[in-house]
Amino acid sequence: MKYAVGIDIGGTKTAIGLVDAGGAVLLKHSLPTDHTVSPAEMVDRIASAIRELTAKAGIDLAADVLGIGIGAPGPLNTRLGQIVEPPNMPGWWGFPVVESFRRHFPALDIAFENDATAAALAEKWQGAAKQADHFVFITISTGIGAGIYSHGRLLTGATGNAGDVGHFVIDPAAGTCVCGQRGCWEHIASGTAVARQASELLGRPVTSKEAFDLAASGTEPRITAWIDQVFRYIGIGCVTLINTLDPELLVIGGGVSQVGAPLFDAVKAYVARHALNPSGRQTPVVPAALHQDAGLIGAAALVHVAYK
The missing domain is CATH 3.30.420.40 (ATPase, nucleotide binding domain)
Structure with a gap:
């Protein structure tokens, strides 16, 4: 079984989950989006949470994970991999989020989209818009x-x-x-x-x-x-x-x-x-059919759907 890591970055919390090829959330974790630290520090915390989740699930990050999907509020620039100017996250303006995750996971594919776009893909994949x-x-x-x-x-x-x-x-x-x-x-x-x-x-x-x-x-x-x-x-x-x-x-x-x-x-x-x-x-x-976990399922869908 192959998995994707879904990350849903929000202004108050960031959800992280391991999602299988059928859209089921195997394990998940939530972190406060701490605006007292730099975005890079938040990425470090998210990366640590990913490693803890995979270890807890007994999943080999290199062998069993297809990639990481990230959903984040806009405005953003997916072509450059940047969070640009989300009104509720001024400390993240201009932050190269994809590059920052690659510091931790250089061997994994990383997909990045607006959070609502990712949620739309989740509804198509496993929700009300199949x-x-x-x-x-x-x-x-x-x-x-x-x-x-x-x-x-x-x-x-x-x-x-x-x-x-x-x-x-x-x-x-x-x-x-x-x-x-x-x-x-x-x-x-x-x-x-x-x-x-x-x-x-x-x-x-x-x-x-x-x-x-x-x-x-x-x-x-x-x-x-x-x-x-x-x-x-x-x-x-x-x-x-x-x-x-x-x-x-x-x-x-x-x-x-x-x-x-x-x-x-x-x-x-x-x-x-x-x-x-x-x-x-x-x-x-x-x-919508997907509620509480829609954000991280959508982020994971960015990876899983690409591999279909």
Whole structure:
């Protein structure tokens, strides 16, 4: 049995796992992404965790591991192997992540993609999009991103940043995004946006989960109206993707997708009314099948799928 190492680098934690050729996670480990140390030091810690995992599993790193897949937030440059300017990781700007891992694993192939792109490949490989040749995976959590799969392959763009859909401008009246534009999709419809606006409405700290729970209970009409607006915003972004890319399927993952039926019912209704092409109005919108381990399975898929 051959394995891949999947690494999902995030702003708060980094997940590392050993994934077999069937997409099963054999062993995994999580490290805090420590912003008090250099990225190179974090890579050293991740490399140590990889060696510990393989030793614990009784796997020979040289003989049994095909390669290492890395998913990371963008902007990045996959052509140069660099993490470029992720807003929540300023200490990593311009960091040559692939080169840094090669210091530890010079004999292994290393694949590197945007984390949402990697997750899209995971959904194609082992998730909700197995039968689709044209789909978009959308992750809605702290921010919003997407992985695009069309004509049987990932569309990654010249530098690996295709799918940065969180910065579609949806409502310019809704305030300034961290990117400097006004009314970006993730500024108004991400989990972060839900919590921010709900906190403003109630005058106290509110998590996104609490906001969705309050909306479902109907006890706070202001929150219910706000969440209905968020669902419309998500629908607008989905229609934009359908009109632009003509997918046969939309897959939605990330923390906000855990809201379940209220979100999916609202988005499907919006798509059915507003997608331009009659066939587009029938585009299935489904939840991601891979949840907690999606990031590291996606990173490992970058290796396993390449060897098929």
